[in-house]
Amino acid sequence: MEILNIKVEKETKERLERLVKSKAYKNKSEAVRRMLDEHFREHPELFASDQLVDILTEADKMSDIEYYRLAAEIFKGSRTAAELVAEGRDRYQ
Amino acid sequence: MRQFYMDTNVFISRIKPDDPYHSEAKVITKSLENDEVHAETSVLSLLEMASVTSRLYKARRIRGGADRERMAFIIETLKRFAALGIRFIHVSGDSPIAVRNIHATMPSIFNEAIILSLQTTLRTFDLIHLAAAKYAKQTNHELGAFVTGDREFLSRKDELSKIMEMPILSPKEYMEGLGLRK
Numbered sequence: 577m578e579i580l581n582i583k584v585e586k587e588t589k590e591r592l593e594r595l596v597k598s599k600a601y602k603n604k605s606e607a608v609r610r611m612l613d614e615h616f617r618e619h620p621e622l623f624a625s626d627q628l629v630d631i632l633t634e635a636d637k638m639s640d641i642e643y644y645r646l647a648a649e650i651f652k653g654s655r656t657a658a659e660l661v662a663e664g665r666d667r668y669q
Numbered sequence: 670m671r672q673f674y675m676d677t678n679v680f681i682s683r684i685k686p687d688d689p690y691h692s693e694a695k696v697i698t699k700s701l702e703n704d705e706v707h708a709e710t711s712v713l714s715l716l717e718m719a720s721v722t723s724r725l726y727k728a729r730r731i732r733g734g735a736d737r738e739r740m741a742f743i744i745e746t747l748k749r750f751a752a753l754g755i756r757f758i759h760v761s762g763d764s765p766i767a768v769r770n771i772h773a774t775m776p777s778i779f780n781e782a783i784i785l786s787l788q789t790t791l792r793t794f795d796l797i798h799l800a801a802a803k804y805a806k807q808t809n810h811e812l813g814a815f816v817t818g819d820r821e822f823l824s825r826k827d828e829l830s831k832i833m834e835m836p837i838l839s840p841k842e843y844m845e846g847l848g849l850r851k
């Protein structure tokens with residue numbers, strides 16, 4: 577694990593200490609660690625741009641053959657292209 | 670007629686090998702790539718393309734329907750659509766509407782679509798495409814056809830052609846009209 581020195585308001589420190597005292601967390605480090613992890617999990621949008629770069633890189637790697645094979649698999653079926661689009665236009669439901 | 674308004678479904682026909690218009694859409698998109706024809710469409714097409722692709726990818730559970738692969742495929746589809754050199758029509762700006770006690774400011778394309786709703790009974794997104802096509806025709810007189818595989822548009826071609834001031838053609842009719850070969 578890495579060490580992080582952070583400054584917090586006095587009130588925040590006191591609230592953390594209260595949580596440790598009430599045995600919600602083993603110590604202040606664990607409290608902050610778990611709170612940060614939860615926040616990151618609940619807000620993936622904070623890292624959206626990192627994810628977007630990865631997704632764009634992945635899309636760039638797709639060859640013509642791979643793309644058309646995958647498209648054929650996704651779009652196959654009895655509904656025509658026009659019907660698939662019309663479904664989104666609130667028709668053919 | 671070498672310039673046309675391309676409905677969203679034409680590109681999907683191109684990437685859907687079992688579609689009735691697949692071979693025609695393939696010829697048309699090839700002609701776009703070779704700069705032999707030019708297309709315009711509403712920015713709404715980008716949204717429709719993303720929406721259809723996303724829904725179907727999820728429904729088919731391709732590669733387990735994983736979000737990351739799905740997003741990559743949607744982006745790749747949009748990239749390939751845009752790579753055809755299509756001009757995406759965005760009617761910018763807002764327009765006021767003031768009729769009796771109705772006072773509202775709305776995107777100009779909505780305003781145009783409302784006016785069109787007085788002339789025809791199409792649904793909301795169809796009206797937006799129609800409004801975009803009408804605008805495209807006004808700004809580019811060379812636009813010679815509205816190309817679509819949509820049965821509703823094709824079955825009402827006489828009525829809608831008058832509104833848009835250009836013929837409504839299926840991909841097959843467009844291809845044949847230009848003498849393009851499979």
